[in-house]
């Protein structure tokens with residue numbers, strides 16, 4: 001058995017932007033205010049990204065001394081999850097010196113040929129991470145803000161903050177994690193999915209917030225979309241649904257929802273997964289989670305609070321941990337009503353500008 005040596009380095013994280021998420025993004029709601037609120041959300045997110053990412057790399061390095069190549073034990077184990085497999089470190093993702101996580105194509109000279117956030121290729125320096133047990137995907141970023149609340153809270157910063165809280169909780173539980181986006185820049189759906197597939201995680205969760213509800217609802221209108229052909233994806237969606245709804249139900253506000261809120265699917269005309277992030281990541285159990293409606297003023301006021309962002313992130317983490325460590329079935333499964341209106345655009349490479357790598 002070969003031991004993989006994962007180079008450790010301190011990751012400096014970019015104070016820049018975000019990426020784009022599911023490519024279905026709900027329509028953007030006109031923003032009223034903005035800058036002040038947005039920066040309040042973005043700042044802590046950047047700070048926590050630094051520590052989380054460093055922790056991740058350290059964890060991978062530490063674990064590489066006990067590498068196993070056996071497949072993950074099926075559920076009902078409380079042991080830490082499958083360790084990153086060592087191998088030759090010629091596959092996986094590269095964490096660049098700026099903290100970006102990019103799919104490794106091949107070694108090139110003393111560097112690595114990678115796919116960039118905008119789905120181009122580049123040679124970078126960095127450290128190869130062969131595996132992660134969980135990959136999280138903060139939707140949108142950069143010039144693609146996603147839905148924007150009436151208080152100016154944009155989905156891209158909110159999603160990143162929630163993902164960072166989820167990662168911190170998972171890492172505390174001994175689970176290695178990586179994120180498809182650590183700053184405020186665009187990332188195509190294709191690159192996001194490739195990061196997930198490159199790291200061969202047991203779970204991949206794309207975190208979003210919603211817009212355009214059907215109407216009021218007693219309780220949160222959380223939606224978790226699963227891959228139609230994957231029983232694992234479905235169970236993961238039901239567990240995340242259960243945990244997020246339970247956590248948000250602690251707040252009594254005028255919630256909104258689609259009438260078919262729940263753990264569900266959406267298919268395209270060919271019968272495959274409608275959402276690109278779920279379709280392109282096939283082979284990895286993936287969920288697209290719309291945690292709450294940032295377009296709804298009372299929910300936007302809630303979601304701008306760092307403590308609520310933490311509640312959401314930790315709820316996502318609990319759902320993932322139950323998926324990894326139990327055989328709990330999850331709940332909230334619902335039959336979606338047919339949809340013909342296209343989801344919001346975004347997630348492509350047109351007009352995409354790569355951040356410094």
Ligand SMILES: [Zn+2]
Nearest residue numbers: 025139146208
């Ligand atoms: Zn979104």
